[in-house]
Amino acid sequence: MRPEETSEWHTTDLTDHCPARVRLRLIGKISNRAPTAMVRGMAAGAALEFLHDHKVDEWGTERASIEDAINYGLCATRESVESDNRILTDAAEKALDSSIPKEMAPVLEAYVRRLGPIFEKTELIGTEVPIRLHDEGHGVQYASHLDLIVYDRKHGALGCGKGIVILDWKWRKDSPSKAYLARNQQFLLYWLACRYGKLLLKSPFGEVWQQLDEFPCMAWVHLPSLKPYTRKTVVKNDAGEEIEFKKGDDRPLRQIVRVVRFEETQAENALKSLSKKIEMYRKGFWPCNPDPVGCGICEAEDFCTRFDTVSLEGDE
Numbered sequence: 001m002r003p004e005e006t007s008e009w010h011t012t013d014l015t016d017h018c019p020a021r022v023r024l025r026l027i028g029k030i031s032n033r034a035p036t037a038m039v040r041g042m043a044a045g046a047a048l049e050f051l052h053d054h055k056v057d058e059w060g061t062e063r064a065s066i067e068d069a070i071n072y073g074l075c076a077t078r079e080s081v082e083s084d085n086r087i088l089t090d091a092a093e094k095a096l097d098s099s100i101p102k103e104m105a106p107v108l109e110a111y112v113r114r115l116g117p118i119f120e121k122t123e124l125i126g127t128e129v130p131i132r133l134h135d136e137g138h139g140v141q142y143a144s145h146l147d148l149i150v151y152d153r154k155h156g157a158l159g160c161g162k163g164i165v166i167l168d169w170k171w172r173k174d175s176p177s178k179a180y181l182a183r184n185q186q187f188l189l190y191w192l193a194c195r196y197g198k199l200l201l202k203s204p205f206g207e208v209w210q211q212l213d214e215f216p217c218m219a220w221v222h223l224p225s226l227k228p229y230t231r232k233t234v235v236k237n238d239a240g241e242e243i244e245f246k247k248g249d250d251r252p253l254r255q256i257v258r259v260v261r262f263e264e265t266q267a268e269n270a271l272k273s274l275s276k277k278i279e280m281y282r283k284g285f286w287p288c289n290p291d292p293v294g295c296g297i298c299e300a301e302d303f304c305t306r307f308d309t310v311s312l313e314g315d316e
């Protein structure tokens with residue numbers, strides 16, 4: 001099948017800054033290596049799923065200890081890498097045994113301590129929830145998974161107001177700018193799917209596709225910001241006052257839970273903008289946007305056109 005004929009489009013296809021890589025991925029031209037950054041995010045996500053599969057008041061106790069969450073995250077990651085036919089790089093193999101569990105421990109400890117009391121005021125809808133959205137007008141079917149979705153009906157405890165909140169766990173070096181979040185197509189798809197699409201949710205009768213018919217609030221959970229400050233810093237606290245934080249102080253919550261409130265009147269434009277990209281792909285337009293940092297760590301680089309002066313086989 002040609003990549004342009006893909007029937008179900010995923011968030012990775014929309015958010016990858018390089019559509020050339022999307023095309024190469026769709027035709028299987030990517031390496032099967034699983035590098036450290038990838039497995040770190042996977043392990044953290046699985047460990048957090050483990051916590052949310054338990055009652056919040058059990059987090060950090062014998063029933064759902066941090067150690068068990070980490071071990072679950074590491075095992076789930078190894079299983080997932082294997083089932084995807086990927087191969088851990090030597091560095092990732094080493095990191096899974098040593099640095100990743102060490103990095104995860106303080107982050108999970110802070111997640112339990114700081115976000116536990118907040119999640120206690122919410123009601124879990126699900127973790128790793130499959131979603132589908134069909135854009136009839138453009139004949140596009142979208143598919144993805146939500147990391148975490150909760151009802152925050154009574155308290156607005158997550159700072160998003162009252163209602164449904166979709167949270168996405170991210171372990172990235174750089175915290176996203178507001179400008180980036182406002183245009184984040186992964187978040188837009190989740191937001192639209194919650195209102196117009198279907199979610200596969202657990203019910204007493206097993207898993208059932210359900211419509212929630214409600215616009216959620218979106219939140220990027222920046223996991224590295226759960227680590228305390230490593231030096232003296234002056235930034236705004238959660239009350240909006242500029243204060244000095246000392247080494248070892250917790251960072252403000254607003255740096256951890258980055259809330260995005262999309263404008264409901266923009267829903268139609270948002271859907272149009274997602275489908276426009278798919279329309280371009282379908283017409284075989286996969287523009288290449290080389291990136292000064294990204295190309296250096298790109299998993300499709302071996303297969304991607306290059307224009308430099310490296311001599312190729314057959315050259316003089």
Ligand code: SF4
Binds near residue numbers: 024289291294300301
């Ligand atoms: S090497 Fe660069 S231009 Fe090519 S697919 Fe990767 S990121 Fe895109």
